[in-house]
Every structure is written in C-alpha cells, then in structure tokens.
Amino acid sequence: MISFENITKIYPPNIVALEDVSFEIKKGEFVLIVGRSGAGKTTLIKLLLREEEPTRGKIFFEGEDVFSIPRKKLPFYRQKIGVIFQDYKLLPTKNVYENVAYAMEVMGAGESEIKRDVPKVLELVGLEDKAYNFPAELSGGEKQRAAIARALIVRPEVLVADEPTGNLDPYHTKDIIDLLQKINNFGTTIILATHDRDIVNSLEKRVITLEKGRIIRDEEKGELLF
C-alpha cells in the first residue's frame, strides 16, 4: 500500500534527516516507527503527507508516485491519510462537534451526512458527552480523542499518529493506544511514531527503528531496545 524507496532528505546546508530509507507497509498493518528525538520520524511523516519534498527517492501510495501528484489533486490525496499530532491541533474557537464536522465540511459533505456521522464517531472515541465543549475545556486525553475523531470522520485508509501520547499521562496513553488498536481492527492502516518504550513493548506489533536518519531494525513484534 505504501512504499518508501531509497528516500533521502537533506535540509540545507547539510543536515541529513533521512538517508536511503526503504520499507513497505501493507494494507491493514499496525506499524510503529520508533527512534529518539531527531531520528527522522517526523520528517518521514511529512514526506508521506507531501508537506516536504525528498532530496532523493520516491514514495508510492497504492502504486501512485506521491511526488508527481498534481498540486490541485493534493487535497484528495491527503484525505486518504488521517493525521493526529502530539499537540492535537484542534481549532480553539470551535467546539468538539464543530471541529469534527469541519473536516467533513471541507470535503463538501452535506448537512444530513454530517448530522449522521459526527455523533457516531464521537461515540466511537467516547466523547459523545463533550460534543459541545471547547478544546480548552477538555483534558489532554479528551483532546487527543477529539483529534482522532476528526481524523477518522473522513474515513481515511491510513491513520498516521505523530507522538500522539507525548503530552499524556500513562492512564490516558493506554486509552489512546487502545483506541488506535480498535480502529486498526476495523481495517484502517495505522502508522504510529513514538519513543515511548511501554507502548512499543506492550503492543507487540511491527517496529521500524530509526537512528540518525537510517533504518537500523525492521522486525515483526519488535521491541524498543535502547
């Protein structure tokens, strides 16, 4: 489904973020990308979303060369990939319901469709009681669940999570990881970037380990060793 082919990214003047990275992710997989801060996890995600261009190499999404997609079609490509971030990136002036609905609106969904889908997805992430609260009134875990709801509402094929639990306590962390597993069980491919040892070791999923921009390990049921 997704394949990275010899991706190298060098930020000027000569900071090597990724070097000759190649791997493949199958549909419905749950993949962890691990490594210390600065190992290149975020760069990898940015390249997948085409927020950055690689210095060398190619990325294919369902057989299509990501970097030759015309600019006009880019939004349609990005719709296939849901993203959640460490800092949630919720719209502060909109309540939970509107935050989730906004993602549907920009895709041009109709009012009836929104009224049908948003409550469902809020129920899935367990936020049905907080629909009319603003982000400032939510706990960290609730904010991340709202962000997940927003990512899911457009039915992405892949959900990319960049350190989604970085700001959360262990209790809420487990909450979010359980939710991601649930989503994965529905068939959505999950790419989870993290450096949380407990998450990696408890999940027993495929782990791709990055160090200084290179893949040093790629193993099924991997562990975080350092």
Place this chain on the structure above:
Amino acid sequence: MFTPLKRIISYGFKNFRRQPTLHIATVFILVISLSLFSSLLLFRSGIKYIVAEIQKKIDVSVYLKKEAPQELVEEIKKGLVGLEEVEEVEYISEDEALKEFKERHKDDPLILESLEVIGENPFYPSFNIKARSAGQYAAILTFLERDKFKDAVLKVDYTKKQPLIEKIFKITSSLNLGGLLLTIFLGLIAVLVTFNTVRIAIKDASEEIAIMKLVGASNWYVRGPFIVQGVICGVLASIITFLLFFLLSYFSAPKIVALTGGFNIFAWFGAHAFSLFLFQLGLGIGLSVLSGLIAIRKYLNV
C-alpha cells in the same frame, strides 16, 4: 453550491459572537477611522461653502460717464460678457441706481431730503461684474483699462477692494491645499491603524488558519469567515459612526452656523445623509475586509 456559503456565513457570525472583545476593539478602531474621514468630508464641505459665500460677495463695479456714447457702453458690455473669466454682468442705469438707493433708505427721511436738495440724479450708470473665481479680477481689470474705453469709463471700483480680494484668494487656495494634505495625511494614518488592528486579530488566529489548511480546507473556505467577520465589523462601525455624526451635527449646528456665517451642518447632514452613510458603509467594509485579506495572505501560503 450554497452549503459552503451558508457555512462560511454562519461561522463568520459564530466567530464574531465567540470573540466579542477582539471584534468590539476592531469595530471601535474602524469607528475612529470612519469618523476621521467623515469629519474631513464635512470640513471640506464647510470650507467650500464659506469660500463660495465670500466669493459671492466680491464684485467689481465700473462707473460710466453720464455722457458716454451708447455704442461704446454696448461694446464694453459685449466684451465683458465675452470674457471667460466673467460669470455675470449686470447693467445698472442711473435711474435704477437712484431707485435702489431710495428703496434702501426709505426709512431715512434726512437722506431722502438731501437728495431733493441736490435736485438732479447724482448717480452714474454702472456695470456690476462677478468673476468666476477670486483670482480672475486682474484679467477683467486689464480689459477695462483699454484706451478706447477711456471715453466711457469713469472709474473702476476695484483698487480699493483689491487687497481684500487678493487676501481672500490666498486664504481660500491655501485652505483647499491644506485640507487636501490633511485629508491625505490623516487618511493614511487611519488606514494604517485599521490595517494593524486587523492584522493583529488575524495573527491571533494564525495557528487556527494553519490547522484549517491541514484538515484540508481550501483557501477560500479559510478566508470566508474572516471576510464575513470583516463585513460585520464594517457594518457595525458605519452604523455607529453615522449615529454619532447625526447627534454631533444636530447639537453643534447652531454654533457652526454662527461661526461660518450660514453653513448649516445639520441641513448638510440631512441633504447628504444617504450618500454619507453609503460612503461610511463602503469605507468601513472595504477597510476591514481589505485589511483582513492582505493580512491573511501571509498565513495561507502553507
């Protein structure tokens, strides 16, 4: 097609309601800008009125000799009417002058009596000439001083008015220039202050704009609500300014009439109310929306 528009408008109103302080501050800055522009407009109208009033009062009288040949008088009149500097020429015969004099002093028996004593009509026929502007009397004077008119022209009553005319001419032209410079200068300040206020408000929302883009919103879907907010601010500001000027002109009208010798600001306001409101509305909406569009550009290029 209409759904996105409906959503954009509804978000514009929601955002306005949810951030009242920010928007009220913007509205008041706009009110200041609009008031400034409107006062400049009023000021210029006032000046125009005063200048016109003064110019109406300036004229040149040419007194003709009683024995002046009729053809020559006709020639002078024709020549004067033909001059492009001349707005109006009025011939006053000696009888008319006498009649007017008697009319003006009909309550003063002493003056009328002394007229009787003289026995004959002491007045001369004359031309009353009005120029189109205060600066053009010199040209008219040159025309009247021609040698061939010597037999008809007794006296040109201009020289004694000359310093006054020139002074007024100088004052009015410098008032016009000053008003224009003031308009440009203060207008520039008003625009900059408004732009800066809106820019700060949008900078406040820059993170939000980035998130909207990230979620996949098109540039127009992001801009839309800000435009709606700008329109709301502009409309509110123009209504407030209009009411402010209504009250201000109503209460200051008597004083300004006394000060300017007849310029009735409230009557002016009444006559121009509709166009003034349109001007304020257009300027208010234009200023806030345009500032918003310029300010938001920076954050849309993600």
